[in-house]
Amino acid sequence: MSPASGAVQIFLDRDFKGASATLDEGSYDVNHLQAGAVGNDAISSLKVADGYEVTVYKDAGLKGDSKTFTADAAALGEFSDTISSLKVTKKGVVAPAPRSSVPRIQFRYPDGALVPQDIIAPLG
Ligand SMILES: [Ca+2]
Known part of the structure; x- marks a missing residue:
């Protein structure tokens, strides 16, 4: 199954029951969870939309033991609560290639100031 909207749906109870919250792509810290309907140390099941994955952490700040889910999970085992x-994140997205191979051409503004490298380097 897929969430009705958003990339991931989290639930207070296992088997996709209880209070829930829908999350779009991005990072969510403990204060986000505390402000939501599900809360901190409370998620017990989750749904993941096609093309997305969610990595959960036992501690705040994306730290501590972690596990990545790429499909719906009716129970979270040791990660429950x-x-x-x-x-x-979107599934299978890898970090861009290092930029070390980009030619280091330098440009200057009319006043002589160096244009920051990141502005002129091609993406990826
Ligand atoms: Ca915790």
Whole structure:
């Protein structure tokens, strides 16, 4: 199944029951969870939309033991009621290649100031 909307749906109870919250792509820290309907150390099941994955962490700040889910999970095992932060990403997205191979051409503004490298380097 897929969430009705958003990339990931989290639930207070196992088997997709109880209070829930829908999350879009991004990172969520303990304060986000505390402000939501589910809360900190409370997630017990979750749904993941096609093309997304969610990495959950036992501690705040995307730290501590972690596990990545790429599909719906009706129970979270040792992660049940422990999750304090999480990250929702598109599945299979890898970090861009290092830029070390980009030619280091330098440009200057008319006043002589060096244009920052990142502005002129091609993406990826
Ligand atoms: Ca925790």
